Amino acid sequence: MTETVESFRQGRTIPPDLYGRAIPDQTVSLVTDALDKWFALLDRSQRNNTDGNGSRCVAVPVARTLDLTVSRREVLCVDEQVVRLTFTSPQGTDLPAWAPGMHLDVHLPSGRRRQYSLCGDPADRSDYTVAVRLIPDGGGGSQEMHRLEVGTEVRVRGPRNGFPFVPRGQALFIAGGIGITAILPMVRAAQCAGMDWQLLYCGRSRESMPFVDEIEGWGSPRVRIRTDDVDGHPTPADLLAQVTGGAVYCCGPPPMISAVRTTVDATAATHLYFERFSPPPVTGGVEFEVQLVD
Template sequence: MTETATETVATAAATIDVVIDRVETAADQVVSLVLRRLDGEPFQPWQPGAHIDVHLGEGLVRQYSLCSPLEELDHLRIGVLRVPDSRGGSRAVHELEAGSPLTISEPRNNFPMLDSRRYLFVAGGIGITPLIPMIEAAEKAGKDWQLVYGGRSRGTMAFADRLLERYGPDRIQIIAEDEAGRMDLDAILGLPRAHMLVYACGPSGLLGAIEERCMGWPPGALHTERFVASALGAGAASEPFEVELARTGTTVTVPTDKSILDAVEEVGVRVLSSCRGGLCGTCETQIISGEPEHRDAVLSEEDREAGEVMLVCVSRAAAGCPRLVLDL
């Protein structure tokens, strides 16, 4: 890392040139891309829960979970839902064709799978993607596991048939709303179970409901990944505050309509970032002093309570905290 009196330069994230080997329809409005390295080399091993950045041109970068077999390193697979009101990422992916070149990041993991005797996986819609490698790992390790997978209809549920064929209905419970209504989360999660971890991914509404049901579970039992950072209500801190850049002594004011990332970039400080939406963890920054208000979808509750790091693309100073000192 190089530092001057006015600029901090973050080391660029490692990228890989790939080619789209296949584009497949995984479900209604869901495409699956199979990616291979342009140089023909295998990918490095990665762990369940990992994702990649996909560079889609004109500064558009989006994060997608890996859902390919862990040991088949000749390719990587992602599944992408087309979202009508998205910011352009899903539309761009759905326009890609086999043979097209892409640049991606090395896989990284903000949703790691911890060791446990038992697992309960809960997926909503495209939230199935990061859970597929976890299921594979749990099965290979001989763990006790179950998947509850909900969606609007069977036609919209990517990889459902493949999972049923491989693991069978004793392990996989498919709940299509148009056939059986919504998941009965009280029945699924109402009774805490010993030595079990819950891994859940899906829409924010579903994850919020799961969090409520798991409040009586042992601390650390629930692990979630969101595709959209949490929206905070009117009570959230939004007033201007100051950020002191500890490496240079520079102080910048962060107004109500800008992020910390925006404010420091305006004074010549470059921070490694990708999604700019609190989803990828790239801009994680150490807090030297001050109290943050976390608005990301990456940090665990333990990380938030420790107050040692924050994601500067979305998080701010907490109400009543006029200044943050950051390791920038």
């Protein structure tokens, strides 16, 4: 599930993304369709509105459904557990624009729907690129993605943004494992914007970490790569040791997210943005009934 927290230290709460359930849910699908229609109305009604400072209001982009084709499949890691898939339009036309942090909803042949961060170049609108780690004991979505061959037609929805990147000021990027897919376009954008940035990339081992050669190839002192087999599991202090102010962007497994969330308030960071790949635990939940009518 994608979840974003902005201005964490200031107590702002952003509700969880509705589009990240592991199993398609009819109720969520109905809500999603209703939201798309509402956003379309919002876009028309707010097109000429301004905020209190005279700036133009920007409406949330309307979600799109696209039928694309797998044009390239590439194994990334030494352990062969991550594949990079490239999707293009069958007509060869440009695809809708996207920005760092955005993801696609991929509709799989089984009916499953999974979310994958875009990890290519936003300036290149000829294709979309995602990278997927195989989870043998997962819900089956990653296995289906790994079985997709070149030429397979796939329906996607998006791009959507539940993990916004603000290209200014200072930034610490923290990526765990396949979470690098969401972080990588942000780091590239930070480089282009001349930002003061640092990257901490953590993984079980070098053999399991996608894009590690590209990142090391930058030869940047701003980059730190940490592996569990050499350095041990990172502590919260390890994760946030490079914070000197500005924003923290974190994407990785739930324990990493939890460690950063509970510790960042004691640092000099001013904002926390994060993306999780699993839903947060439900505490104090109560049962309820949903009735669907024609």
